[in-house]
Amino acid sequence: DSGVTQTPKHLITATGQRVTLRCSPRSGDLSVYWYQQSLDQGLQFLIQYYNGEERAKGNILERFSAQQFPDLHSELNLSSLELGDSALYFCASSVGDRGHEQYFGPGTRLTVT
């Protein structure tokens, strides 16, 4: 158990809908990272927050947004969902902002029908 928690574990929704994925980092970690993992693309970095501020942005679509709250938990919002958004979404956390020692949560499996 990495100490990173993600909810929900599974999510099934329809195209065009909006969902929110939640992540609680390990105690003491200030950075949160979001990733998307699909069979054809592998693990893709979406976005990083450090102590409430956006620190780095990867291949995140405009339909996706994230935030980190004062208690350091983070939410990833996915809107106008498409079939291609079906994937595993992972959250990771680290103490600092360099990202070389990330601890991953168990993931949320999103299925868009």
Place this chain on the structure above:
Amino acid sequence: QKEVEQDPGPLSVPEGAIVSLNCTYSNSAFQYFMWYRQYSRKGPELLMYTYSSGNKEDGRFTAQVDKSSKYISLFIRDSQPSDSATYLCAINTGNQFYFGTGTSLTVIP
């Protein structure tokens, strides 16, 4: 060209064998080199990280980085059936994080 390329495998070895997993990368600015292990339907688990050329050892695992060739490797000695998983290399530079597509390893008892 992808930022990091990884031998896809799959790799199947007998128990006790030495396993070599490899990745190449394109950008010499990359600072940290990591290896993760991922069991089916689980989150990746950090095995090791390094930032310099050379070898870093941790138990049965050795991470090797050759910055001149832009090549990274993970060696697993005395492989065990519990090592059966997908291994992901990862690299980062400042504010970008790139993962290889993973090598599936099966260790046969």
